[in-house]
Amino acid sequence: MTVKRLLIGAALLLCALMVWGFFTFFERYTVERDLGWGSEAQRNLFLAAEQYLASVGLKPRQAENISVLSGLSPDATLFIANSSQVYNPQRVEELLDWVRRGGHAIVVARTAGFDFDQQHNEERDWLLEALDVSIVEGHGNYHFEHPLQPLLGENAELSPKQSPGEALREYNRKIDEGITEAEKTDAEALPEKPRNPDVEPEDLVTLPTDEGAEVQLHFDASYLLYHPGLEDGAVDKPPVFWAKVWRDDEGVPFLQFERGSGVITLMTDSGIWQSHRIGHFDHAYFLQLLAGDGNFVFLTHPHFKSLGYLAHKYALEFFLAGALSLLAWLLLRARQFGPLQPAPETARRSLLEHISACGHYYWHDDQCEQLLRGHRSELLRQLRASEADSNARHKLAKKLSAATGLSEYDIIASLWGTPASSEETFTEQMRNLQRIEAVL
Structure with a gap:
């Protein structure tokens, strides 16, 4: 047996030992890391709500303006993220006529620019005026998540009661002790993060259901809705359903009116169905209860795509158009030979x-x-x-x-x-x- 054959055999044996050692002593595992929201979720705040409704058998879709009413069936549900999109009396009448034929409209009242001292918005809210609803002051600003939550990630355990300084010191202490999720190999050893934020029970709205259960909701009570029918049932066309956050509140976070065969639900807080809050309490189930059997149409403010997104999406077309333009210019220049002729005189002769x-x-x-x-x-x-x-x-x-x-x-x-x-x-x-x- 020659030395060359001995070296080849030893090399093959070494390779076999390395393969055997790799499959024997190495273990493969998967670690999930929260990289934040994707581009689609950042553009569409109601993406989680759309996916949830699709999972329960509904057909959600997006619309851009109130003209979608002309193509909606009476059994559909229309969610309007801002009542300013019903921008004139003609649009209000179109919406009410569709509701009378059996439609269900969920409208979030516009609160931006509201002046409590003068009790009016900067612009008229035609829908609220048609329903005789006004906006009253609530309990101040609510904070549903810690301000450092987007920076430190979804899995960072932060309490809304902590100040930013305390939250950062606690987060750094956990990193120094080596108990962050990225350094743990046993996922079951991590304490499960609570699904709901830490809020006081009196800040919740509890609604009964037909099955005898209860639905808990956490509204932003900074702005509330008021209708004379909340105190006097003898007024014309009062709301048929509402619920208060606190018993001594003058207003309520949502109202329901019956018009013909349909229903209009007015709210002051659309955040309960946005992606960062729809998983809290029973917000998703409440959306399912309000949705009808037909299509569910989201009429939100249009979110225009960023310049970077458009450049990435149409980069091929952009460079192809640029190359064709350069080729056309070269062909045009190639037709000219010799020095340029002097410019003709512009002065007229006698x-x-x-x-x-x-x-x-x-x-x-x-x-x-x-x-x-x-x-x-x-x-x-x-x-x-x-x-x-x-x-x-x-x-x-x-x-x-x-x-x-x-x-x-x-x-x-x-x-x-x-x-x-x-x-x-x-x-x-x-x-x-x-x-x-x-x-x-």
């Missing part, structure tokens, strides 16, 4: 220069003889001497000589002589003909 240029052109084009013959023929016709003999010509020349001051020889040469062969002779004959024409 009348004398124009006449001189035309005369030179006619002379070099051998057209002066035709001009001379034509002028002669016209003068002879006027003199009635086209067919005159020698005696008649002399008599006519003598008469014209006395009138023009020209010699008889010059007159005969100009009228009947040989056409000029030089520029000077042509000019002289034409001048003589013009003098003769002037005395006729």
Whole structure:
């Protein structure tokens, strides 16, 4: 057995041992890390709500403006994220007419720009006026998550009661102790993060269901809705259902009105169905209860795609169009040879220069003889001497000589002589003909 074969056998044996050791001592495991929301979730705050409704058998879709009413069936549900999208009385009447035919509209009242001192919005809210609903002040601003939650990640255990300084110190302490999720290999050892935020029980709205269970909701009570029917049931068309956050509240976070065969639900907080809060308490189930059997249409503010997203999506078309434009420019430039011609003069020449240029052109084009013959023929016709003999010509020349001051020889040469062969002779004959024409 040669040394070469021994080396090959040893190498193969070493490779086999390495493979066996890899499959024996190495264990594969998976670690999930929260990388934040994707681009689609950032553009569409109600993406989680759409996916939830799709999972329970409904057909959610997005719309861009209130004109979608013309194509909605009476059994559909229309969610309007801001009542300002019902922007005039005609649109309000269209919405109410669709509700009377059996539709269900869920409308979030516009609260941005509301002035509690003057009790009005910067712009009129036509839908709230039609329903005789006003906005009243609630309990101040609610914080549903810690302000550092988006920065530190969803899995960071932060309490809304902690200040930012306390939250950062606690987060850094856990990192120093090595108990973060990225450093743990046993996922079951991690304490499960609570699904609901830490809020006081009196801040929740509890609603009974037909099955005897209860639905808990956590509304932002900074703004509330008020209708005279909350205190006086004798008013015209009062709300049929509502619930208060606190018993001593003047307003409520949502109202329901019956109009014809349909229902209108008014709310002041659309955040309970946005992606960062729909998983809290029974918000998702409450959305399912309000949804009908037909389509569920989300009418939210349009979120325009960013320039970076459009550049990434249409990069191929952009560079292809640029390459074609460059090729077309090169083909255009390739048709031009030699030095560029000087730019033409823009100043207009005088009348004398124009006449001189035309005369030179006619002379070099051998057209002066035709001009001379034509002028002669016209003068002879006027003199009635086209067919005159020698005696008649002399008599006519003598008469014209006395009138023009020209010699008889010059007159005969100009009228009947040989056409000029030089520029000077042509000019002289034409001048003589013009003098003769002037005395006729």
